[in-house]
Amino acid sequence: MTTRRIDVLDVLRGVAIMGTLGTNIWIFTSPAGPAGALGALGQTGAVETFLRFLTNGKFLALLTLLFGVGLELQYRSAERRGTPWPGRYLWRAALLFTEGLIHYVLVFEFDVLMGYALTSIVVAYLIGRSDRVVRVWMITVGSTFTVLIALATFAMLYGRADATPSTPSTPARSALFTDGSYLDQVAARVQLIGLYRMEAVLIVPLGIVLFLLGSRLMRGGVFDNSDRGRALRGKLMIIGFGAGAPLNLLTSFAGDAWFLVDRYLLPPLVALGLLALTTTVVHRMSGTAGPVRRGLTSVGRTALSCYVFQNLAASALCYGWGLGLAGRFGGVRPWWVVAAWAGICALFMTLSTLWLRRFERGPLELVWQWAYAAPRSRPAADARTPEDSLRR
Secondary structure, eight states: OHHHHHHHHHHHHHHHHHHHHHHHHHHHTOTTHHHHHHHTTTTSOHHHHHHHHHHTTHHHHHHHHHHHHHHHHHHHHHHHHTOOSSTTHHHHHHHHHHHHHHHHHHTOTTOOHHHHHHHHHHHHTTTTSOHHHHHHHHHHHHHHHHHHHHHHHHHHHHHHHHSOOOOOOOOOOOHHHHTOOHHHHHHHHHHTHHHHGGGHHHHHHHHHHHHHHHHHHHHTTTTSSSHHHHHHHHHHHIIIIIIIHHHHHHHHTSOGGGHHIIIIISHHHHHHHHHHHHHHHHHHTTTOOOHHHHHHHHHHHTHHHHHHHHHHHHHHHHSTTTTOHHHHTGGGTTHHHHHHHHHHHHHHHHHHHHHHTTOSSOHHHHHHHHHHHTTSOOOGGGOOOHHHHTTO
8 A cells, every 4th residue: 555655646746746837838838928927817718718727726736735745744754753843844944945936036936835835834833733723723724815815806806897898908028038038037036026926925824724634634544545545535526526626617717806716715626626536546547557657656756856847948948038939829829838738748757757767866856855964964865855755
């Protein structure tokens, strides 16, 4: 069962990483950059709206749940070794925040690692508390978050009703992303850090709930190939695909006033269904590993590297300092966007598989291993990356 559980977690993380690219690719391929991708909400055609619906927020929520699972396993490991908790985990959180900051400045405006680092510090002090305390935190934070999203949505709907209707238009090209240099974009991220980091205000409270939920699902046996695990996964699929997905589809076509509900409230429900469905499929296909599953497993084992480098690859593919395809192919959306996503996914599934034939960890995971062990002399086996924690 241990091997199957390892396989399930690796595959799930691979699915989550490829899925987050499915959301981010719409940003990279917009000729106007991030502002254009967000400004086009409610103005896209039916096909593009549906394609965005398939990924928007769902795989980010899945990745967040898996971070909670990883935190639970790290907590268990500390208990087994008798080491103080959170102890060295706070150093891990500091490293994650630093990696996220570097990723934000050098690569991508909507990095999630910084938000995860802040969330993990809060959850590290909660994860070992009683189920009652955890439930109170989840209900309190989740209810407050939901009310704030509802109030903001109501405000947008009310403001929209009073606004003068305007004719949708295609976002204009931004010289920064079609013609600007790489250093120009880095400078813009530094100057606009307050604007681009506003999403962290939403990611942290949502992350607290999903981290804790991932931890409790792990304790509830969601990854076990047992009657208990199958029953729990069945309930999650009903929540995700019976309730979450239909409502999320409605909000995707309801207009940009529903953006916050469409991205932050309903996708976590769908993510629960995705987690349960993927786990079930992996268990049923135990003993077989085709190229897709092997590729997803490899991406999952090198998740940090793939997350950062796939965003860098998409930047080089789409922005003016690279191949500039966003500007060239702006008139043939959405089909070339799907092709770009599929091509990058295939590339990293292949590269990660080849890399792991020679190395135990991904390139950034190796850096993480060194940085984690640097403050004091420790055996390399104790310098665990986030991926290692999901394989124990």
